Amino acid sequence: MNGNNKSALAISRIELYKLNIPLKNPFIISLGVMTDVKNIVVKIHTDQDGLYGTGEACPFWIITGSTQESDFELAKILARVMIGKNPLEIEHLIREMDEEVKFNPTIKGAFDMALYDILGKYTQLPLYALWGGKNDRTLTTDMTVSLDTPEKMATEALAFKDNGFPAIKVKLGENTIKDVARIKAIREAIGMEIPLRIDANQGWDVVTAIHTLKALEKFDIEHCEEPVPRWNNEGLVLVRSKSPIPVMADESLFDEHDAFRLASMGACDYFNIKLSKSGGLNTALKIVAVADAAGIKSQVGCMLETRLGLTALAHLVVARKNIVHYDLDSALMHAEDPVSGGMRYLEKGEVAIPDSPGIGADFDPQYLASMDKVMIG
Numbered sequence: 001m002n003g004n005n006k007s008a009l010a011i012s013r014i015e016l017y018k019l020n021i022p023l024k025n026p027f028i029i030s031l032g033v034m035t036d037v038k039n040i041v042v043k044i045h046t047d048q049d050g051l052y053g054t055g056e057a058c059p060f061w062i063i064t065g066s067t068q069e070s071d072f073e074l075a076k077i078l079a080r081v082m083i084g085k086n087p088l089e090i091e092h093l094i095r096e097m098d099e100e101v102k103f104n105p106t107i108k109g110a111f112d113m114a115l116y117d118i119l120g121k122y123t124q125l126p127l128y129a130l131w132g133g134k135n136d137r138t139l140t141t142d143m144t145v146s147l148d149t150p151e152k153m154a155t156e157a158l159a160f161k162d163n164g165f166p167a168i169k170v171k172l173g174e175n176t177i178k179d180v181a182r183i184k185a186i187r188e189a190i191g192m193e194i195p196l197r198i199d200a201n202q203g204w205d206v207v208t209a210i211h212t213l214k215a216l217e218k219f220d221i222e223h224c225e226e227p228v229p230r231w232n233n234e235g236l237v238l239v240r241s242k243s244p245i246p247v248m249a250d251e252s253l254f255d256e257h258d259a260f261r262l263a264s265m266g267a268c269d270y271f272n273i274k275l276s277k278s279g280g281l282n283t284a285l286k287i288v289a290v291a292d293a294a295g296i297k298s299q300v301g302c303m304l305e306t307r308l309g310l311t312a313l314a315h316l317v318v319a320r321k322n323i324v325h326y327d328l329d330s331a332l333m334h335a336e337d338p339v340s341g342g343m344r345y346l347e348k349g350e351v352a353i354p355d356s357p358g359i360g361a362d363f364d365p366q367y368l369a370s371m372d373k374v375m376i377g
């Protein structure tokens, strides 16, 4: 099949929705506060009856710099690029998107996700199988404690432990005294058995990061995400060389170029891959390849995606053994669930992924009906 073949599939129209969902509680990190979910849904239809793909973007402006409004405008431009093209030519379409609009990985990720959904449905394979994966692992998710007072954070962590989550992720990034007090309070509440992961979200400078990580050693921390500002790769190398706790690159790692640079510099022990940073699954697969080549293990993470975006990410996990940590908790923070099918949260943080073709998830049309919408094509 090629682009000139008259029988080739073609993209006929694209629907764009602003997807607004309330959060159960404000989500607080060192960079700012999110009070509700303001995502975008991209639905790509083809000229084959009933064959369409769905993707989701979560513009997390305090990290990626885009908003629902800015991404919605860009989505209209990207949609016009796609109309009439063959949706199975994903690598080609991603290059066309990158030529039309520079940067802005979050909204491109929604298009990438919808294209893979089409490819999976077309070939009748779930995404993980499309990439040659074997569904032989029990997936679990950690659960994230927002940045707050030590007392509130300890209470929240204990509730998560009592719920059976196998690991707890803690937002830090203020200063040594306050952050150590937070972890001390949490360990006193939950004990030492279950793993704790921490995330400074760029909140420390190099000296503070080194002091804090040394002070936290006795609390048995599994790893620390993004201790220093994202641009400071040299600083990250220094922190890693002094830290007793393994370092994970998150905001400093968007695409495969970042992955290669960080790996070459020896800047981190782990990568944190998110589809809203990578621009979707195609680049995420490239990051995993760099990680494999460099002997670095990966985590997958989320912004505030629904179960649809998380399901696409979970397929990547199943497809690639390099990914060993899973942070798939965002939909648990939503007050409403607009997704049908898709990954399910079971007991004790366990996650089950669907075996249906493509992503295997969709949005409830009735939920989308009340949202702002445009149609291109």
Ligand SMILES: [Mg+2]
Pocket: 199, 201, 225, 226, 250, 251, 272, 301
């Ligand atoms: Mg992080």
